[in-house]
Amino acid sequence: MAQVFDRSSNALARASLVLSGLIVIALGVTLNSLQRSPWVTRQGQRPDQPVPFSHKHHVEGLGLQCQYCHVSVEKSSYAGIPPTKTCMNCHSQIWTNAQLLEPVRQSWATGASLQWIKVHDLPDFVYFNHEIHVNKGIGCASCHGRVDEMPLMYEQNSLQMEWCLNCHRNPSVNLRPTSEIYNMAWAAPSTDKPVWCAPNGTSGPTAQQLGCVNSDPASNNPHLAQMTNPVGIPTGPGGVQTVANAPVIPMPINYVKFTSQEELGHYLMKQYHIRTANELSSCEVCHR
Amino acid sequence: MNETRMEIEQAMAGEKQAQVVTAIAPAKMTLAEVRAKLDGKSGKRYWKSLDELADTPAFQELMQEEFPRQASAGEWVDSVSRRGFLKVMGASFALAGLAGCTKQPDEQIFPYVKQPEDLVLGKPMFFATAHPFPTGAIPVLVKSDAFRPIKLEGNPEHPIVKGKSDGFTQASLLDLYDPDRSQFPRFRGEQAGFNEFQEQFAKAVAGTKTGEGVVFLSETVTSPTLAGQWKAVQAKYPQAKLVQYEPVNQDAGRAASKAAFGDYYDTQYKLEDADVILALDADFLGGIGFPGFLPMSAAWAERHRFDKDKPMNRLYVVETAPTVTGFKAEHRLALKPSEIDQFANALTGGNSTLSNPEAQKFLAAVTADIKKSGGRFAVIVGPGSSQAAHAAALTVNGSQGAVGKTVFYTETVVPMPSEHVSDLKALVADMNAGKVQWLVMLGVNPLYNAPVDLAFEVAFNKVPNSVHLGSHVDETGFYSTWHINKAHYLESWSDARAYDGTISIVQPMIEPLYAGKSAHDVLQTLLDPSVSAYDVVLANAKTYLTGGGAAATSAAAPAAGAAKGATSVSPDQASKAALGLAAANTPFELAWRKALHDGWVANTAFTPKTLGAPKGGTTTPATAGTGIEISFKPDSSVYDGRYANNGWLQELPRQVTSMSWDNAALMNMDLMGKLGIEENEAIELTLNGRKIITPVLMSPGHPNDVVTVQLGSGRRAEAGRVAAGVGFNAYSLRTTDGPLSASGLTIARGHGTYDLCVTKVHNIEHRGAYAQRDLEHPLSDKDGTYSLAGHEAMERSIIRYATYEEAMKNPDFAHTGTKDSNGTLVNKVGYNPQGEAVPHEESFWPDNWRYDHIEEVSAGKVLQNKWGMSIDLNSCVGCNACVVSCYAENNIAVVGREQVKIGRIMQWMRIDTYFEGDLHAPSAHFQPMLCQHCESAGCEQVCPVGATVHTPEGINTMVYNRCVGTRYCSNNCPYKVRRFNFLLYSDYDTESLKFMRNPDVSVRSRGVMEKCSYCIQRIEAVKIEADKNNRAIEDGEILTACQQACPTDAIVFGNLNDPKSRVVQRKAEERDYQVLADLNYRPRTTYTAGVINPNAELA
Known part of the structure; x- marks a missing residue:
């Protein structure tokens, strides 16, 4: 009986083996990149909102502070979406006839909520908490990006688990002084732009324990430099200055200069008592 | 793709008509078999159920399976062919790869238009109110998430509640969100308005001038305000x-009190000072069905803790049906109801003899002990005790000097005490005589639960206008002319007194979901309909709050105006008010705000009354009937039927019997033998010609010739989707002559079988080679008579206890056992060396986890947190409060009777009941069993996907979204505390239930394993707060839900690295032991061995 396949089909068989292997790999690669693509993560997408609210205009242009609207960011897991009342605080006076703001006035008149589309939408099994992040030195911009430069709000980062873990495994890369939390333009220290920090000797909430400045306290700010070594006030143990009959005035004493985020990050990890990477990346931190 | 989707849809559609595997064939246990096994065997043995004791083949089969009756394909998809199955599976494999890529749908945000000032979204708020109950209100603190009540706890500042709560109070939350609640008023079944009712009713009553023919039939009036309103109505319409x-x-x-003192008085017990306690059919450790359950159980437990320097109290219980109180007692005497009366009489008589020698011996011992105590004793009687028992208690407490020491008489907690049955009898006579034109029923359901001899339904039909105020269109509501939907107590203004008389104001936590009305509103219809319930409660508060009296009229208007708009006053506001910062100007307003904030009003507790010696002798009880008696008891889960539509309580295994979704005729083995009845057989009970058919459950420790039935089941379809068709209605045998018990019962066989749903056997599946080895080479069970669970309890020392004397002699009894004079180990305390942990050096498992990381906080350096729990078996009374609390806290699903029956109950903790000894007079041990959070946990080692992992703080945590449902973890868990979602048990659809859920806990879907998390959400919340403030977590700052609810403080949770924490101190006690320590799983939850204080004379 004649052979069904001739010799040349061996090459074909080999090629198809290789090819199917490649197809499997390609499929894997495709799925993998699909999973991380903005189509799934919505990174960079600007959903249609009832009002084309511009963070750029309100933050950069008008200089509104984040917490004016997101009131509970320091004290609750939710940062808070402002009630219509917050909008109307100003817009009952200005732009009262703007067509853009019709839904806001409608909401105010009827008592029905404005229906925003969630831009930063975590899965329901993730229990994210804003308060602990902003209290421990993670700035708004670290996750939300330069909101002050976004005319329409979009998601800067993927908010996928690997992205969370990048920081939870090594928080030092994103830590900043708590005084700079709401500073959208804050940049990590560099040799050109160093940061000076010093504990102010108080105990209590993390957010109040450290003073940081962007200019050299010794040379550029004589007033501050003077205060760092006040005359006549003895320095107690642990750097706490006490005078028996005078009110305690906590003051920075020993400024440390930082020229890189790595140095600053490790310093802040210690100062803010950030938990270890092991603890921060444990499952129950985010999933319950 | 489209095709596959269609296939799936078809399959999904099929699911709806799925044939569900409903039951395992009832174990064919015969009495002869059990007898044969037990005959001639003596000594201590532990067992959990009769099936298991009998060791029947069916039971063996049950035990072989990890989860009996696995979820088969047939349960998901009806009659899927193999080909179809493969197609469906193929599709799901394809989809599985894509599951991660599916886009989440857009989610919307609905911000407030005007946000309430004090609301911080994401942070719960706590408000004080009270759960009104006929035996006294339970003041509670309500956890409110965005003004939705999501959890109830006892009010921690209340003088008698002290933060503790009970199962009914915990479960009343679910009643609020019950989707079957009546949602609008009805007139002849059609939707109508409450104002229409008001008009019609007010006009009709005004027409009578005197109010003749108008009768209110109310549940126990607990509100002083309502009593005041009734007085006003009476003044207007005499x-x-x-x-x-x-x-x-x-x-x-009430009758006993009236006979003895001429008026109604309540008895309050101060068990702190009682060395000897005798309970006459009084289940005071069972739940708030007994007045003063919380303070009494707490005091009993406090005095029952083993402390070398402190004498221990001793509890005697004489009762019919076995209760948790009976099994916590040092000595329990099981008597028929008529014999209890005789016993009570003999107790007062002192010298009279009882025909039953056992009872006589018991009586002598109790009497001697009471005499010896010098007044530091209490004879306790309660709602379940007969009048003779009450009279005996009054006499003995008086004559032996307990009154003034441990027993106090006060005015009644309820404002209008009355004798219910005789009053109802008179009312029915009036109704039959046509004297009643308007019957207004406030929260009652007489068509279901009135004594059957009154034929209430006949009388009801003679009343032209009937009005029903109720939470459901129930049996009565359905047939009433008017039905008004009743507001839940969490939706209404009212007030009530707690056990000690302290007044609490009931304030609404939420706007009524369905615009429900309260009894206040109905009564106000006849007075001034424009005055709200809030106004009347406020007006009544002037009678007991400071600044009320003189300033009343001027204060009323602004106070009402200020708080009217808000549904509740936040603690913040109230504390500001207390500081005089807010608008509170008058002393009354300050006091009012303080009362709302605190949840109770100081100085309103009753002062004890001096009443002198009780008049008259005891009522002579009827001579003991020779026939079979029947005893009626409220159900330990659904009470009198009011909680019948509450899924948490229906599913909750009943105390002692572990029945779920059922009630049964309880009887002992002798009676079953005499009548030839098998367990699970359906029998016919006949009393005075009335018949019901009930299943039979053998009840160890039940007295002979008496049958106990539980009230509250057998509701009709109107009662709601949960209640309908559960159990049988025991009210249909209950008459005005014998509301507690009756004699002359006859029993007939031949009604087939009814497979009761008992959860006991579900959790004692085989535990691998160790258990097998036990069975093959028993240490103490030479005769081979122990059942498997008995083996484990005995040979592996799951339950350990000793008597007071033994414990004094050898405090380390839980670890070394007690030896007799020859030095051989006596298995007296359930101790066995085999149950001990292997020495740590020999352990195969290294110390994988370290907890010695130093954390810096502003106060200095502290060791890492390392969580642990300790449960005191001496204090645990098996009341189930913890289990219900866990339901509410952790969004646990209710699965229904069929699923419970095949071992799929989802509750994260259970109360294991181990019986010990003789079938007729066993003792029992309760052991709460929940995830032990083992250090070398078997579950973690076998999970292929890392869905159950160890945390750096030592908790064994579940990651639901990783779980793929292999169930290996549960297989490898010796404690059997893992629960698997075989089907989609969580209700994702019912809107009202969504409001109730704890937002901090995931709602688990199908195919996911779950278990106790040590309330990880509470730990994380406190941890974040502490980290923010750079401080260590203080001991007691984190309370797990079970710990918080526990009335007897049996559960303690805390940081094992903190040497000062309570949990470390508990664990340092010599009696601390691990369950199944020999497996070397190193559980973090340990148990404190019990100590009992028996009377040597009765030993």
Whole structure:
């Protein structure tokens, strides 16, 4: 009986083996990149909102502070979406006839909520908490990006688990002084732009324990430099200055200069008592 | 792709008509078999159920399976062919790869238009109110998430509640969100308005001038304000009547009090000072069905803790049906109801003899002990005790000097005490005589639960206008002319007194979901309909709050105006008010705000009354009937039927019997033998010609010739989707003559079988080679008579206890056992060396986890957190409060009877009941069993996907979204505390239930394993707060839900690295032991061995 396949089909068989292997790999690669693509993560997408609210205009242009609207960011897991009342605080006076703001006035008149589309939408099994992040030195911009430069709000980062873990495994890369939390333009220290920090000797909430400045306290700010070594006030143990009959005035004493985020990050990890990477990346931190 | 989707849809559609595997064939246990096994065997043995004791083949089969009757394909998809199955599976494999890529749908945000000032979204708020209950209100603190009540706890500042709560109070949350609640008023079944009712009713009553023919039939009036309103109605319409009826009432006690003192008084017990306690059919450790359950159980437990320097109290219980109180007692005497009366009489008589020698011996011992105590004793009687028992208690407590020491008489907690059954009898006579034109029923359901001999339904039909105020269109509501939907107590203004008389104001936590009305509103219809319930409660508060009296009229208007708009006053506001910062100007307003904030009003507790010696002798009880008696008891889960539509309580295994979704005729083995009845057989009970058919459950420790039935089941379809068709209605045998018990019962066989749903056997599946080895080479069970669970309890020392004397002699009894004079180990305390942990050096498992990381906080350096729990078996009374609390806290699903029956109950903790010894007079041990959070946990080692992992703080945590449902973890868990979602048990659809869920806990879907998390959400919340403030977590700052609810403080949770924490101190006690320590799983939850204080004379 004649052979069904001739010799040349061996090459074909080999090629198809290789090819199917490649197809499997390609499929894997495709799925993998699909999973991380903005189509799934919505990174960079600007959903249609009832009002084309511009963070750029309100933050950069008008200089509104984040917490004016997101009131509970320091004290609750939710940062808070402002009630219509917050909008109307100003817009009952200005732009009262703007067509853009019709839904806001409608909401105010009827008592029905404005229906925003969630831009930063975590899965329901993730229990994210804003308060602990902003209290421990993670700035708004670290996750939300330069909101002050976004005319329409979009998601800067993927908010996928690997992205969370990048920081939870090594928080030092994103830590900043708590005084700079709401500073959208804050940049990590560099040799050109160093940061000076010093504990102010108080105990209590993390957010109040450290003073940081962007200019050299010794040379550029004589007033501050003077205060760092006040005359006549003895320095107690642990750097706490006490005078028996005078009110305690906590003051920075020993400024440390930082020229890189790595140095600053490790310093802040210690100062803010950030938990270890092991603890921060444990499952129950985010999933319950 | 489209095709596959269609296939799936078809399959999904098929699911709806799925044939569900409903039951395992009932174990064919015969009495002869059990007898044969037990005959001639003596000595201590532990067992959990009769099946297991009998060791029947069916039971063996049950035990072989990890989860009996696995979820088969047939349960998901009806009659899927193999080909179809593969197709469906193929599709799901394809989809599985894509599951991660599916886009989440857009989610919307609905911000407030005007946000309430004090609201911080994401942070719960706590408000004080009170759960009104006929035996006294339970003041509670309500956890409110964005003004939705999501959890109830006892009010921690209340003088008697002290933060503790009970199962009914915990579960009343679910009642609020019950989707079957009545949602609008009805007139002849059609939707109508409450104002229409008001007009019609007010006009009709005004027409009568005197109120003749108008009768209010109310549940026990607990609100002083409502009593005040009734007085006003009576003044306006002197002929109107109010009758209170509650199927489970305190008539016997009221009658005894009236006979002895000429008026109604309540008895309060201060068990802190009682060395000897005798309970006469009084289940005071069982739940709030007993007045003063919380303070009494707490005091009993406090005095029952083993402390070398402190004498221990001793509890004697004489009762019919076995209760948790009976099994916590040092000595329990099981008597028929008529014999209890005789016993009570003999107790007062002192010298009279009882025919039953056992009872006589018991009586002698108790009497001697009471004499010896020098007044530091209490004879306790309660709603379930007969009038004779009440009279005996009054006499003995008086004559032996307990009154003034441990027993106090006060005015009644309820403002209008009455004898319910006789009042109802008179009312029915009036109704039959056509004297009643308007019957207004406030929260009662007489068509379901009135004594059957009154033929209430006949009388009901003679009343032209009937009005029903109720939470459901229930049996009565359905047939009433008017039905008004009743507001839940979490939606209404009212007030009530707690056990000690302290007044609490009931304030609404939420706007009524369905615009429900309260009894206040109905009564106000006849007075001034424009005055709200809030106004009347406020007006009444002027009678007891400071600044009320003189300033009343001027204060009323602004106070009402200020708080009217808000549904509740936040603690913040109230504390500001207390500081005089807010608008509170008058002393009354300050006091009012303080009362709302605190949840109770100081100085309103009753002062004890001096009443002198009780008059008259005891009522002579009827001579003991020779026939079979029947005893009626409220159900330990659904009470008198009011909680019948509450899924948490229906599913909750009943105390002692572990029945879920069922009630049964309880009887002992002798009676079953005499009548030739098998367990699970359906029998016919006949009493005075009335018949019901009930299943039979053998009840160890039940007295002979008496049958106990539980009230509250057998509701009709109107009662709601949960309640309908559960169990049988025991009310249909209950008459006005014998509301507690009756004699002359006859029993007939031949009604087939009814497979009761008992959860006991579900959790003792085989535990691998160790258990097998035990069975093959028993240490103490030479005869081979122990059942498997008995083996484990005995040979592996799951339960350990000793008597007071033994414990004094050898405090380390839980670890070394007690030896007799020859030095051989006596298995007296359930100790066995085999149950001990292997020495740590020999352990195969290294110390994988370290907890010695130093954390810096502003106060210095502290060791890492390392969580652990300790449960005191001496204090645990098996009341189930913890289990219900866990339901509410952790969004646990209710699965229904069929699923429970095949071992799929989802509750994260259970109360294991181990019986010990003789079938006729066993003792029992309760052991709460929940995830032990083992250090070398078997579950973690076998999970292929890392869905159950160890945390750096030592908790064994579940990651639901990783779980793929292999169930290996549960297989490898020796404690059997893992629960698997075989089907989609969580209700994702019912809107009202969504409001109730704890937002901090995931709602688990199908195919996911779950288990106790040590309330990880509470730990994380406190941890974040502490980290923010750079401090260590203080001991007691984190309370797990079970710990918080526990009335007897049996559960303690805390940081094992903190040497000062309570949990470390508990664990340092010599009696601390691990369950199944020999497996070397190193559980973090440990148990404190019990100590009992028996009377040597009765030993």
